[in-house]
Amino acid sequence: MQVSSCRRAMLLGSIALLAGCVRKPQATFKGVDLTGASYAHDFRLNDAQGRERTLADFRGKAVLLHFGFTMCADVCPTTLARAARVKEMLGDSGERLQVLLMTLDPQRDTPQVLSAYTATFDPSFIGLYGTEEQTRAAADQFKVFYRKVPMGDTYTIDHSALSYAFDPEGRIRVALRHDQSDEDCAHDLRQLFS
């Protein structure tokens, strides 16, 4: 059938338009899918230099946010060590991954301790802190459970051990569980860059 070049152009044009409207296939995560969640949207905390940081500061990079404290001998070091390994696994995309540690223990985790701590895992990692009120507000925004538990002369902090990942557009996408392997974490984070 002969189709005029004008008609052909219109046909191709409509197909192109439709193709653009077709939604990208939904990401499949090993972690907890938080795409479209009504919470976990932003934070307002200070970095070790005392500057206020919000999620918008990191637009253009995927962000992995973990809540912890430096006295934690177990979950926090292993989570941050895993984040450093996963960043490396991501190759070039790893350069566009910003890892953040928010302390649930501003009383003991001073800015100096915090920045030295995050730097040992990777120089690009940033520690964030706030007042007790700001800490509570940020944790509530992410539905992070935490509580101080007295322990002799000191205290420990029970806390949920999920790491929250945002895509480069600043949207919350997935929570990585503590027991996820390096490969599963890389699998999830890779999808944030597509």
Next chain:
Amino acid sequence: MKRHILALAMAMTVGAASAQVVVHEPWVRATVANQQASGAFMQLNASRNMKLVEARSPVAAQVEIHQMTMDHDVMKMRPVKFVPLPAGKPVALEPGSYHIMLLGLKKQIRPGDVVPLTIVIEGEDGQRQSIEVKAPARELSAMTHNH
């Protein structure tokens, strides 16, 4: 000469031993300046039913035995009175499980430092024994085991 090398090699792999408990691969997590606490980890093999009941170290003001438990993604750490060491069954003090908590660190622990620890084990007859352990400090970011 050969015997000396063999003995040295054995000592390095075994770490420390008593008649009933052998300590394998002890290590301590390094810290950053002014960090107040750290953890010591190791594997314990008891030939008879024993318990780890106490730990001490000159590097910390207070040393306790802790257990980490995960309760629906919430991490909890609690001091425990002892760690059971069943006969013939290796027990790992490792992230995700038990560890020796070093509280009130007197100074920074750097990678490569050797931290002296004394662990106290108790038999079913109530008799206690101390074992001296030398635990090398590993980088904070050291990979501990595969998940």
